[in-house]
Amino acid sequence: MQTQIQLGESTAYIxxxxxxxxxxxxxxxxxxxxARNEEIFGEGEAAEYVYKVISGSVRAFRILSDGRRQxxxxxxxxxxxxxxxxxxxxxxxxxxxxxxxVVVKRATLFKTAERDVEVARGLLAVTAAELxxxxxxALLLIKNAQERLAxxxxxxxxRVNRKGCVNLPMSRQDIADYLGLTIETVSRTLSQFAxxxxxELVASREIVLRNRAALSDLNS
Amino acid sequence: MQTQIQLGESTAYIxxxxxxxxxxxxxxxxxxxxARNEEIFGEGEAAEYVYKVISGSVRAFRILSDGRRQxxxxxxxxxxxxxxxxxxxxxxxxxxxxxxxVVVKRATLFKTAERDVEVARGLLAVTAAELxxxxxxALLLIKNAQERLAxxxxxxxxRVNRKGCVNLPMSRQDIADYLGLTIETVSRTLSQFAxxxxxELVASREIVLRNRAALSDLNS
DNA sequence: CGTCTTCTTGAGCCACTTCAAGGTAAGTGG
DNA sequence: CCACTTACCTTGAAGTGGCTCAAGAAGACG
Numbered sequence: 001m002q003t004q005i006q007l008g009e010s011t012a013y014i015x016x017x018x019x020x021x022x023x024x025x026x027x028x029x030x031x032x033x034x035a036r037n038e039e040i041f042g043e044g045e046a047a048e049y050v051y052k053v054i055s056g057s058v059r060a061f062r063i064l065s066d067g068r069r070q071x072x073x074x075x076x077x078x079x080x081x082x083x084x085x086x087x088x089x090x091x092x093x094x095x096x097x098x099x100x101x102v103v104v105k106r107a108t109l110f111k112t113a114e115r116d117v118e119v120a121r122g123l124l125a126v127t128a129a130e131l132x133x134x135x136x137x138a139l140l141l142i143k144n145a146q147e148r149l150a151x152x153x154x155x156x157x158x159r160v161n162r163k164g165c166v167n168l169p170m171s172r173q174d175i176a177d178y179l180g181l182t183i184e185t186v187s188r189t190l191s192q193f194a195x196x197x198x199x200e201l202v203a204s205r206e207i208v209l210r211n212r213a214a215l216s217d218l219n220s
Numbered sequence: 221m222q223t224q225i226q227l228g229e230s231t232a233y234i235x236x237x238x239x240x241x242x243x244x245x246x247x248x249x250x251x252x253x254x255a256r257n258e259e260i261f262g263e264g265e266a267a268e269y270v271y272k273v274i275s276g277s278v279r280a281f282r283i284l285s286d287g288r289r290q291x292x293x294x295x296x297x298x299x300x301x302x303x304x305x306x307x308x309x310x311x312x313x314x315x316x317x318x319x320x321x322v323v324v325k326r327a328t329l330f331k332t333a334e335r336d337v338e339v340a341r342g343l344l345a346v347t348a349a350e351l352x353x354x355x356x357x358a359l360l361l362i363k364n365a366q367e368r369l370a371x372x373x374x375x376x377x378x379r380v381n382r383k384g385c386v387n388l389p390m391s392r393q394d395i396a397d398y399l400g401l402t403i404e405t406v407s408r409t410l411s412q413f414a415x416x417x418x419x420e421l422v423a424s425r426e427i428v429l430r431n432r433a434a435l436s437d438l439n440s
Numbered sequence: 441c442g443t444c445t446t447c448t449t450g451a452g453c454c455a456c457t458t459c460a461a462g463g464t465a466a467g468t469g470g
Numbered sequence: 471c472c473a474c475t476t477a478c479c480t481t482g483a484a485g486t487g488g489c490t491c492a493a494g495a496a497g498a499c500g
Contacts, residue, residue: 062355090355125305131354144487171446185487187449392480403480
């Protein structure tokens, strides 16, 4: 099993054993269902669990004092999240759509890592993948609107690809908060892409890539 | 020993054993001197070593195809850098000023981590600290120019504080590339802060904080 | 069918960028 | 020690990309 990580225009694969974290019998936990927009954990709460998306999707975010929201990441089926360095969560997570999520006690995981090298490696791999993701995100935030959306569409196409049709679980507001733009700019830029046949807006949350090269060019 | 990490307005301490990574006899490596602007490693190179700043300072950055540069982090004495998940560096590092840096073979470190839980924990702590740093950086990039500079000054004040006088090793261009602004906006904003006595510009790279509360207010 | 949410589109505005010029500091060679 | 060079920093004026404000369209759902 491999974990895919975006590196600018190229795509690198690191042999990550993240799934192993949840493969060991002792690390199996219950699957929990979350409703649309339900909070999974909030900023400031004790980080008691580690999570894995089975179905649905999740947004991880932070809120500034004046209400601005920065979405740090989206998690799709197969992704692990909630691994944080400190004892408390500094980010919040919510289900974007109705989701099934496996939870594992963090303490158990860390204790197992002390004696099981595989689990320790897995923990490091998860954290490292998260770091890479965050660094790519920071790189995205210095680009202009078109470039940000191109990067976003390509990222999503890689992650939820179904025969060329990209199905977005999140709203325009979620996309805007992820890309550091306003909802209007997101909408306008997608319309521009559609106007020049770079993409096709089948539905507001369903995109077909018509000209991947044009998007890649924008993705520096 | 503890590692300090910025979390918006509050400051959290995690019991990180990063120094342990370099405390073990077997992990000691040679100290190397780098000249101003000398490359320590470049994007695409094999990640053979892990580094620790003894004196001087370092910038870690990525370059987009059109030449835009994003500085991901600055490293000061005591900071460890170069720990990357993959086998190749995806970022580049250069000495900002003449610097002394200890280097340790990555392979040795990873091998030691297999049997020494302390070292494994240290590796995880370094990576996690880097993740936190990167996430805070991403949060910074959605703010306006004043807020970004306030955050930057406070971060530097915490890291290189010498009796209220903050000595910046990096140029305005470095600051601009770190904050996702232009050099002119950085200069103008600092002048604004000085005009309203929030800071004092003793020299272009020497700042005295006159009104920390005003900066904290801007730092959400 | 009506209500609520989400998305799109338009017009004007503003924060930051771009372009341009001048100032300051440090180093160098005569 | 001083002219000269070079790198770096500051400030001004004009331009612009994305934001704000506003209104309407398209879905989703009971």
